[in-house]
Amino acid sequence: MAxxxxxxxxxxxxxxxxxxxxxEPPYRASQIFRWIYQKGVxxxxxxxxxGKTLRGKLDSLFTITPFTIKRILTARDGTLKFLFSLPEGDxxxxxxxxxxxRITICVSSQVGCPVGCKFCATGMSGFKRNLxxxxxxxxxxFAQKYIRKKITNVxxxxxxxxLLNYKNVIDAIHIINDKEGYNIGxxxxxxxxxxxxxxxxxxxKERVKPNLAFSIHAPSDRxxxxxxxxxxxxxxxxxxxALLEYRKITHRxxxxxxxxxxxxxxxxxxxxxxxxxxxxxxxKVNIIPLNxxxxxxxxxxxxxxxxxxxxxxxxxxxxxxxxxxGREIQAACGQLRAEYRLKREALHG
Numbered sequence: 001m002a003x004x005x006x007x008x009x010x011x012x013x014x015x016x017x018x019x020x021x022x023x024e025p026p027y028r029a030s031q032i033f034r035w036i037y038q039k040g041v042x043x044x045x046x047x048x049x050x051g052k053t054l055r056g057k058l059d060s061l062f063t064i065t066p067f068t069i070k071r072i073l074t075a076r077d078g079t080l081k082f083l084f085s086l087p088e089g090d091x092x093x094x095x096x097x098x099x100x101x102r103i104t105i106c107v108s109s110q111v112g113c114p115v116g117c118k119f120c121a122t123g124m125s126g127f128k129r130n131l132x133x134x135x136x137x138x139x140x141x142f143a144q145k146y147i148r149k150k151i152t153n154v155x156x157x158x159x160x161x162x163l164l165n166y167k168n169v170i171d172a173i174h175i176i177n178d179k180e181g182y183n184i185g186x187x188x189x190x191x192x193x194x195x196x197x198x199x200x201x202x203x204x205k206e207r208v209k210p211n212l213a214f215s216i217h218a219p220s221d222r223x224x225x226x227x228x229x230x231x232x233x234x235x236x237x238x239x240x241x242a243l244l245e246y247r248k249i250t251h252r253x254x255x256x257x258x259x260x261x262x263x264x265x266x267x268x269x270x271x272x273x274x275x276x277x278x279x280x281x282x283x284k285v286n287i288i289p290l291n292x293x294x295x296x297x298x299x300x301x302x303x304x305x306x307x308x309x310x311x312x313x314x315x316x317x318x319x320x321x322x323x324x325x326g327r328e329i330q331a332a333c334g335q336l337r338a339e340y341r342l343k344r345e346a347l348h349g
Contacts, residue, residue, distance in 0.1 A: 006062040007134030010174045033180040040145045065138040092159055094139040104153040107139045109169050110160025115194050118227045121293040122159045130165040136172040156191040163199025177208045186210055194230055195239040204249040213255040218265045219273035243281055254283040261290045262301045271312035284318035
């Protein structure tokens, strides 16, 4: 019988398995969680407060994070980018960013991305599959073990659209939030979506809710259709009511993420419209100067234009301009994965 991946189990599911299948008291699940997520142990023989017989059973039934770090790149600002090799040859990238008072990991939720935003490198690599829960939390497991420090914040802003892998992402969020898991509070997690309406509505009902960021990128369906093809399925005219409903149910502030692109969505009129949408949602706005990707044909505006745009948006709403980290190692927003794949494909013809 093939072994199962233990990091796919939430604590409640593991409790049920241990009690019903192994005949052990359910508190053993808490002990196992602490060994894995808080002490970084992946060898059952080292879980010394478990009986020898139980450790043997666990070893015969389960594996822990059976994928590997293939490459690590370090940027001048200290940002780390991990290239993980998954089963069947799939690869994903994960970014670790260091700030004065926090360490943030940007995790991937899919191999590639099905959304295909025209300015994003990940979309160039296409879409292969959803990540399993263990492949999501495993990114944190390996990164935390590598730096030997506690990761304090998690953002679901890596490869993929998290709400198109809903169940596995939610299970990962519960493990990350669990006090005997990574013990990271829900307000220290942020999930970024392109606007998957069904997922937004489901997320509003969850017990553990990360911060929600909506990747709006344009203030009108006309402009958004050009750079975000999925807008034809999920137009702003439908997404905004869903976000208003989310706000009403959760009482949580939403962030509007806006990648600003030269001569596409950087006009004063776009700034005015974006400000109007933000006021309606009582949202804050995060303006992200485009991180250029070779071959896509888009460029960022000049810094002074970005500042003027932000001033117009910020007349009556909270606005910030994101400072990119790790750009020279293709670790910044919108740069994950494609650069490596393009180089590899060029080498092999």
